[in-house]
Amino acid sequence: MREYLKFYIDGKWVDPVAPRTLDVENPATEQVCGRIAIGDPADVDHAVQAARTAFETWSQSTRAERLDLLAAIAAEYQRRAADLAEAITEEMGAPAALAAGPQVKMGLGHLVTSMDVLKNFQFEEQHRSTLVVREPIGVCGLITPWNWPINQIACKVFPALATGCTMVLKPSEVAPFSAQIFTEIIDAGGVPAGVYNMVYGDGPGVGSALSGHPDIDMVSFTGSTRAGIDVARNAAPTVKRVTQELGGKSPNIVLDDDDFANSVAAGVRAMMLNSGQSCNAPSRMLVPAKRKDEAAAIAAEVAGQIVVGDPDNKQAIGPVASKVQFDKIQGLIQRGIDEGATLVCGGTGRPDGLGTGYFVKPTVFADVTNDMTIARQEIFGPVLCILGYQDLEQAVEIANDTEYGLAGYVSGADLEKARSVARRIRAGSVAINHGFDLTAPFGGYKRSGNGREWGQFAFDEYLETKAALGYG
Known part of the structure; x- marks a missing residue:
């Protein structure tokens, strides 16, 4: 004590x-x-x-x-x-x-x-x-x-x-x-x-x-x-x-290329780090509309492998920080279900076997539209929203359609295309393939x-x- x-x-x-x-x-x-x-x-x-x-x-x-x-x-x-x-x-x-x-x-x-x-x-x-x-x-x-x-x-x-x-x-x-x-x-x-x-x-x-x-x-x-x-x-x-x-509600634009599966998996893992309690978390994953089902399947598999509550497992995530946070996250997960998003994995309630502690199931929603509450509000928990885009013009439009502008992400094998997209995202930092630099400026737009x-x-x-x- x-x-x-x-x-x-x-x-x-x-x-x-x-x-x-x-x-x-x-x-x-x-x-x-x-x-x-x-x-x-x-x-x-x-x-x-x-x-x-x-x-x-x-x-x-x-x-x-x-x-x-x-x-x-x-x-x-x-x-x-x-x-x-x-x-x-x-x-x-x-x-x-x-x-x-x-x-x-x-x-x-x-x-x-x-x-x-x-x-x-x-x-x-x-x-x-x-x-x-x-x-x-x-x-x-x-x-x-x-x-x-x-x-x-x-x-x-x-x-x-x-x-x-x-x-x-x-x-x-x-x-x-x-x-x-x-x-x-x-x-x-x-x-x-x-x-x-x-x-x-x-x-x-x-x-x-x-x-x-x-x-x-x-x-x-x-x-x-x-x-x-x-x-x-x-x-x-x-x-x-x-x-x-x-706050932030950061987009992660996944390009339509040969690295698609790896890009989706990396985006899920980045979202779940620290139980999703990062202001720059890539909480909105934008994928080509024709590959939404593929992205959802990959995300479900990766999220399903994340252990919750085991402090000795390097893939583990811990609880969220308080009952206030836990209750807020549970309410927003239910809101996503009620507004018609497809629950791919996770959901409300604690993970199996964890009756005590503010543990949240790693949760993935597909078929999210950018007007849904879970796409607009910062959830600050291990909850990922997958949205579809028809082309990169629409992807950038959706990415910038938010009151926030702390961070953005572009993921894919085509570096030149990723660079071009990154320049158009209205955010204080944009990470290409989850790049990281402790000397880079950190802060937000809007x-x-x-x-x-x-x-x-x-x-x-x-x-x-x-x-x-x-x-x-």
Whole structure:
């Protein structure tokens, strides 16, 4: 039973201003596995003031000083990797292989990438007689979700540290254990007092206080589009910078070529990763209409081989993170059935043999049309929709017919054709044959947010641009 009842403020573990706790549930067992303290605006104010004071010195730190700190954190991160993985499995249900693999390793990847970018990043540039300077924006409020808890913390914290910003982190109260260990890592790495602060809490109590605080210069939020709108509204009166990485309903256009079977299978596996709880999951698979039945058969076979609930099986998927998510997903699966989509495999209810835990059957729908609820709403579970297209013109039209624009996918053997289609998808990132690049910009078009994370593109979000005219 974990108990994390203090916040990390000004280089110390401190008690909340008004003690209040929240139980944390293990989604695999439906049992309480820990308690955390829950903050309020007074705790946020305490943390923000510590960050504001620390900004005066950290913003003037040298490149070498920041690199030394990041290197010390990297060493401690690797030492505590197993602790992070264990916490992620317990708090949000990621099977051991996923937790110790992508979940933890993505965090280290963002750390190493930030160090690499920092080594050569140009903070000053001469334009004729004007010196253009990139300066840290100030105190940053970082609000992160539960689905990739360390990845989302790392891709915000490390660029902020590298650019000379100070920060207050509000991790998800649904999956807070890994944030505690991450904070212990930061502390052991020697971060100066006040540069990094962490306050547990919910959206109304801590998230709103952060986004509306007059001494916060920038808010970086990852979560639902609904919550992202609230963050932007709270931030508007103080005209602070707001970056958002929000929801998605990403299309995966499968080309009609000899690699069709492999492309469909890869799309199913990518959709089911992390129990479908990824904002960029390829949840709408677009296939040639004449091959819909073939695609459905392949998808059913692949999804049927996925083990649910076995943490030792590398193909396993764990539970979804909470009862709220489980109930939402069940309702949307039933909605798909009611609206006439063909249930190829999966469906409502828990998988056989799993009477406890928020486990969802890997589910595939065929004969989906783009006006159905399951094609419009982000389900955030292991549910794949297969839609048909007559030609690539229609495929692109369907792909772009969504309020979201976080990601897109094109799968097939014809690389030139895939490249051409990828250019036409209105999304922040488009992966050809599920390509991956930790240094590529990550963020969305339309209601999927604004701003970019990852690599050098993340640095831009944490910097202001100053022109010193007549400099020489």
